[in-house]
Amino acid sequence: MPEGVEIEFYRRAAESAVGRTIESVDTPDAWFLKEGATPEAVTAACVGQVIVAARRRGKLLILDLDSGERLGLRFGMTGRLVVDGTAAIAYLEYTTKRSDPKWIRFGLVFNDGGYLVINDPRRLGGVILDPNEDGLGQDVFDVDPATFRSRVLVGDVAVKARLLDQRRIAGVGNLICDETLWRAGIDPARSAGSLSEDEGSKLFETLREVLADFLSDGGSHTGRLHSARVRGGRCPLDGEPLMRREIGGRTTYWCVRHQR
DNA sequence: CTCGACTCCTGTTAGC
DNA sequence: TGCTAACAGGAGTCGA
Numbered sequence: 487m488p489e490g491v492e493i494e495f496y497r498r499a500a501e502s503a504v505g506r507t508i509e510s511v512d513t514p515d516a517w518f519l520k521e522g523a524t525p526e527a528v529t530a531a532c533v534g535q536v537i538v539a540a541r542r543r544g545k546l547l548i549l550d551l552d553s554g555e556r557l558g559l560r561f562g563m564t565g566r567l568v569v570d571g572t573a574a575i576a577y578l579e580y581t582t583k584r585s586d587p588k589w590i591r592f593g594l595v596f597n598d599g600g601y602l603v604i605n606d607p608r609r610l611g612g613v614i615l616d617p618n619e620d621g622l623g624q625d626v627f628d629v630d631p632a633t634f635r636s637r638v639l640v641g642d643v644a645v646k647a648r649l650l651d652q653r654r655i656a657g658v659g660n661l662i663c664d665e666t667l668w669r670a671g672i673d674p675a676r677s678a679g680s681l682s683e684d685e686g687s688k689l690f691e692t693l694r695e696v697l698a699d700f701l702s703d704g705g706s707h708t709g710r711l712h713s714a715r716v717r718g719g720r721c722p723l724d725g726e727p728l729m730r731r732e733i734g735g736r737t738t739y740w741c742v743r744h745q746r
Numbered sequence: 747c748t749c750g751a752c753t754c755c756t757g758t759t760a761g762c
Numbered sequence: 763t764g765c766t767a768a769c770a771g772g773a774g775t776c777g778a
Contacts, residue, residue, distance in 0.1 A: 488772090520774095545772075562755080563771045581770085582757055608756050610772060643749070652773080660771060735750080736771060 488561040490626050490657025491700040492575055493545050496559075496567040499574035500540035500547060503594070503602050508532045508551075512593035518604075519592075520560075520612035528615055531555050532594065544622050544656020558617030559592075562610025570600040579661070579707040581607060626657035627697060631690050639678050639686045646674035647734030649693075658693075660736045665709035666696045668721075673745045674738050675731075715739045 488496070511532050513525040535551040542548065547559040547567075561567070564581035567574040573585070585605060592613050593603040604611060624633050637654040639645075646667060649658045658666075667674045670692040672685060681689065700706050710722055719728045721741035728739045 560772080562773080564756085579770090584757090606755095608754095608770090610755055612773095641748080647749085650772090735752095737769085 488545065488563070488565060488578065489659025489662050489706045490542075490545060491662065491697065491706050492578070493542050493547055493561065493657070494627070494701065495705070496547055496561070496574045497540050497542040499567055499569045499572070500549065500602065502569055503537050503549070503596070503600075504540055505536065505538075506596040506598060506600065507534065507536050508594050509597040510595045512590070512595065512603075514593075515591045515609070518606070518609060518612055520614045521617070523613065523615040528557075528613065531615055532557065543619050543625050544652050545659070546617060546619070546622065546656075548617065548619065556616050558614035558619075559604060560611045560614065561604070562606060562608065562612070564608040565591075565604055565606035565611035568603040568605055570602075575705060579705075622652055622656040623654045624656065626655050626662075626693070629655050631687070634690050634693075635686055639681050639689075641679050642677045644675050644733050645672065645678040645681065645689075646736075646738060648678040650734050650736065659706060660738075661706040661709060661712065661715075662693075662696060662700065663736075664715065664739055665700075665706075665711050666693045668711045668740060668745060669696060671744050671746065673742075674733050674740050711739065 511529045513519065513528060516525055519528060535553055537549050538552050539550040549557040566578060589605045589607045591604050591606045591609065593601055595601045623637060638648045646663055648654060649663045670689045672689055700708055714720060714722055714728055717730065719739065720726060721728055724743050726741050726743040729742055730739050
């Protein structure tokens, strides 16, 4: 599913829209517009505008318009970005590989004939006019050790739930989270504030490493744990049957032998 | 403010 | 063969 890494790929694809003028807006699914936005309002805000930047904060992709208004794009679990006919990423976990035109939820048409489209079978994504970016924590690609420690490694909540909390740091999804905890050897159910100095540093460094690997390998499904994240899966490190339980509201796989 | 439980969405798949 | 129920997870809401 799209996590911070995938949205970064989407952002890079959206950079090709920078400098282009929006001629029209396609809103086949008004439900996909969030936080009170209407087809009329989004159309009025976009038509005639030049996209001046494509930014990302966590899993939110932001298109800045030259009017100063901003278009926020969310992709939920199954949303894909298509720019000028080319999908921003080829593979997305947990969704169909097909691409059906009826799943197009939103589109921008440029005056040069090109276009930018969100295709989202399960409709968990959305488009927001002038989204609130301040509710999101520091982006996971930029987060510094001190912020990580003060925002994530605190309290009695499971460290997994902390990592997934977008208000604390933004961009970690379920697969990045499980892979990081697995590589760092930390039990996802441990309370976030219980990690030692060394464990906290290890977790931070491992997160950076996982992000770099996923970026270079093509997405959050490329982890070493990933193929074992199934019922009956075994730890790729030591062969121990993996535990499977919901933590932080998400299905979690981990190894009780080396994650402590 | 914090935090867990619940809800939304629908294509796919396991099982009867 | 055809049906149903379970499953996937990002994110918002609600009540304690």
